[in-house]
Amino acid sequence: MSESVTDNKEYTFFLPNFCSVTSVFILSIGAQLIAFMLILATGDKLSESWDELGLLSVFVQWIALTSAGVLCLSKRWLSKLPLFWSAVVAYFMIVLTTTIISATAQYFLISIDYQWGSVPETIGQFVFRCSAISAILSLVALRYFYVQQQWKQRIELESQARVEALQARIRPHFLFNSMNIIASLIRTDADLAEQAVEDLSELFRASLKQSGSMVPLSEEWILCRNYLRIEGLRLGNRLTLDVDLQRVPQDAAIPMLTLQPLVENAIYHGIQPLPQGGAITVLGTMSGNMVCITIVNPVPKQEGGIKTHGNQIAMANIRHRLNLLFGSHAKLIVNKTDELYEVKVLFPYIKGGV
Structure with a gap:
């Protein structure tokens, strides 16, 4: 009985299944679009920014896929928590993952004497900027997932009521x-x-x-x-x-x-x-x-x-x-x-x- 209750909680959990191929594919497409958006926001000519676009794409994909892996592995545990705390924990997991990857990437770039962008940044400045972007995007994404799940449950409840009316x-x-x-x-x-x-x-x-x-x-x-x-x-x-x-x-x-x-x-x-x-x-x-x-x-x-x-x-x-x-x-x-x-x-x- 406890196992069925747990499975039901996982089914109604507001986060999508990041273990599925479809979710990973959609996430990769979204991450690539974010990379394009960040490059366009710099105002540089796209024809002169291919190297930076490639590096930024790898960086954003690394963050997105690692975050998806963390949420995939922790989904069963997160689904047991109350909704508010599961959202808070998932949010900080994504931000923490971004922080760790950003620090690692900037440390590596500094060690090979590569300058990201036109203005040199320290590791702390780069990590803060990336974490802030991640915090904003993660908040929007989690809110979207929550609203989508609530809409899906409402549709299913309405359908269930109609089915019950038909059966009765x-x-x-x-x-x-x-x-x-x-x-x-x-x-x-x-x-x-x-x-x-x-x-x-x-x-x-x-x-x-x-x-x-x-x-x-x-x-x-x-x-x-x-x-x-x-x-x-x-x-x-x-x-x-x-x-x-x-x-x-x-x-x-x-x-x-x-x-x-x-x-x-x-x-x-x-x-x-x-x-x-x-x-x-x-x-x-x-x-x-x-x-x-x-x-x-x-x-x-x-x-x-x-x-x-x-x-x-x-x-x-x-x-x-x-x-x-x-x-x-x-x-x-x-x-x-x-x-x-x-x-x-x-x-x-x-x-x-x-």
């Missing part, structure tokens, strides 16, 4: 219809009534799970199948299914309650309004490393497709969760015609276990 939303008339069906089956077909109770309990159990959790595709489809079995008791021969998910990995991780709301919309806005009913087609395909789940259902011609309000709420929730978990790699594509409504869910294949 089981249509009241669906519940009442299911209970009436179960009551009518108790005397005529006890086994079928028991199966309906189990399917309904699975739907409620899913709505009570931790929001935002990822589940294997096979588990998500079991939830859809339970829902479809209950609706099949109500709609009878008006509902037919054409399902082919054999071409996609069953252990592909997908946000829980992604497909079930889409199937629910297909029934309530497509199959149910049609007197003759219709078929829901569910097809799974792979394109490279992308999983594509397509759900197609007929719609009443006179309504021009699906009802806007209920469908858009579910679509917005699903699109938001996909974007949060997969970023721009996941998409929710809707295609409408006068007779068909097609939804495609595309997301990268990440093994989630079976």
